[in-house]
Amino acid sequence: MSREREKGMSIIVKTITRLTVGLILLYGIYILSHGHVTPGGGFAGGIIIALSFVHLMLAYGKDVALAKLPKGVTSFLEGTAAIAFLSIALLGFMTGYFFLNFLSKGEEFRLFSAGIIPLCNIVISIKVGAGLFAIFAALVLLKFEPEKKEKRK
Amino acid sequence: MLELYILLVFMIIGAIIAIEVNDLLSSVVAVGAVGLGLSIVFLILKAPDVAITQLVVEILALIILIRATLRKDLPFSTSGRWLLNTLITICFIAVALLVAGKCFNDLPEFGYPIMRVASTYLKEGLAKTGATNLVAAVILDYRAFDTLGEATVLFTAVIGVLAVVRKVGRKKIGEKVREEDE
Amino acid sequence: MAVYLLCFTLFLLGIYCILRKRNIIKIIIGVIISEYAVNLFFILTAYRAEGRAPIYSKSAIIENMVDALPQAVVLTSIVIGLATTALLVGIAMRIYEKYGTFDITKIRDLRG
Numbered sequence: 001m002s003r004e005r006e007k008g009m010s011i012i013v014k015t016i017t018r019l020t021v022g023l024i025l026l027y028g029i030y031i032l033s034h035g036h037v038t039p040g041g042g043f044a045g046g047i048i049i050a051l052s053f054v055h056l057m058l059a060y061g062k063d064v065a066l067a068k069l070p071k072g073v074t075s076f077l078e079g080t081a082a083i084a085f086l087s088i089a090l091l092g093f094m095t096g097y098f099f100l101n102f103l104s105k106g107e108e109f110r111l112f113s114a115g116i117i118p119l120c121n122i123v124i125s126i127k128v129g130a131g132l133f134a135i136f137a138a139l140v141l142l143k144f145e146p147e148k149k150e151k152r153k
Numbered sequence: 154m155l156e157l158y159i160l161l162v163f164m165i166i167g168a169i170i171a172i173e174v175n176d177l178l179s180s181v182v183a184v185g186a187v188g189l190g191l192s193i194v195f196l197i198l199k200a201p202d203v204a205i206t207q208l209v210v211e212i213l214a215l216i217i218l219i220r221a222t223l224r225k226d227l228p229f230s231t232s233g234r235w236l237l238n239t240l241i242t243i244c245f246i247a248v249a250l251l252v253a254g255k256c257f258n259d260l261p262e263f264g265y266p267i268m269r270v271a272s273t274y275l276k277e278g279l280a281k282t283g284a285t286n287l288v289a290a291v292i293l294d295y296r297a298f299d300t301l302g303e304a305t306v307l308f309t310a311v312i313g314v315l316a317v318v319r320k321v322g323r324k325k326i327g328e329k330v331r332e333e334d335e
Numbered sequence: 336m337a338v339y340l341l342c343f344t345l346f347l348l349g350i351y352c353i354l355r356k357r358n359i360i361k362i363i364i365g366v367i368i369s370e371y372a373v374n375l376f377f378i379l380t381a382y383r384a385e386g387r388a389p390i391y392s393k394s395a396i397i398e399n400m401v402d403a404l405p406q407a408v409v410l411t412s413i414v415i416g417l418a419t420t421a422l423l424v425g426i427a428m429r430i431y432e433k434y435g436t437f438d439i440t441k442i443r444d445l446r447g
């Protein structure tokens with residue numbers, strides 16, 4: 001894992017990645033936005049979105065992937081999504097108690113129904129996706145060689 | 154439920170292979186097989202939400218785990234009191250199985266659960282929340298506080314990994330830390 | 336009842352791997368297998384004979400659904416298991432960087 005190699009993988013992997021990365025991202029957004037009608041929800045959708053960026057980093061090397069989603073943007077997105085989730089919960093205090101479902105219920109089986117549940121799905125997926133991509137980037141970029149044991153001064 | 158038993162036996166055999174094999178890369182692949190079998194078992198038990206989440210989470214765990222493996226495992230330690238330790242472990246496992254065999258008689262029979270709280274959720278879930286996916290209604294409306302706790306745990310894990318791995322603060326005298334190491 | 340005993344056997348295999356192996360990566364694999372077994376046990380207690388998934392559909396009237404409450408709990412638990420695994424792997428990599436080995440019988444220094 002620590003020998004020198006040219007950036008990324010072979011040309012077959014790079015071509016397939018170019019074709020499928022957009023489709024994986026779109027599939028993640030579909031599972032996340034229909035979370036209250038079909039199985040799936042915020043957590044599975046967020047992890048699929050993170051997996052598309054991980055796929056890009058594995059096939060092309062870390063420079064291309066970090067150019068698309070820099071480290072500052074990732075940490076900003078994660079913090080903002082956590083605060084947004086908490087503020088959606090606190091808005092329930094306006095008309096009742098904590099986490100009250102205060103938007104209108106709508107009809108069944110439509111995309112805009114079920115109160116605050118679609119909003120919560122979107123916010124949670126951004127948080128989970130950004131957090132897991134940050135974990136993966138930190139673990140991959142760590143230089144993995146043993147150092148010699150030294151005497152501390 | 155014959156397919157359920159066959160898949161459970163397949164998972165147990167996969168776990169035994171993952172534990173005993175010497176090559177670390179092969180044991181990580183065997184853990185992946187156990188996780189995929191578990192996802193199919195969740196589908197047989199009529200839980201599609203959980204099956205989707207288990208599949209993608211297991212793929213990400215495999216990618217993270219492969220990053221840390223070397224090629225060879227270490228040999229079984231035959232120094233010291235290995236015979237006594239192995240006998241104690243086997244006795245512990247046998248006693249645990251016997252006690253579990255007696256305790257599992259108190260559980261309700263497989264296939265007939267006592268749904269005291271969940272029957273209310275199933276009857277009134279659609280009318281009160283408007284969501285047709287009842288598991289999403291339970292997660293984000295009836296039990297939304299647990300989801301808040303889980304978001305906090307994930308946040309803490311991200312902070313923990315970034316704190317363990319960074320290089321700032323560990324540099325020696327006179328060495329410069331490059332930007333990409335933080 | 337036999338299903339519960341098979342699930343408990345999987346859990347005990349994970350515990351055996353945590354107790355008796357020398358390599359840190361094998362211990363992490365034992366933790367992962369134990370977590371799989373615990374999640375499986377929750378979903379096993381929620382199954383209803385001749386039940387259907389707890390999702391409404393437009394074209395059919397569904398009478399008997401399986402229990403929806405343990406499925407919500409297990410969804411949370413799976414994601415927390417991923418966070419635990421990531422933290423364990425990070426700590427294992429730092430131990431290798433400092434001691435040069437994954438063997439737990441050689442990691443004895445309490446002093447840095």
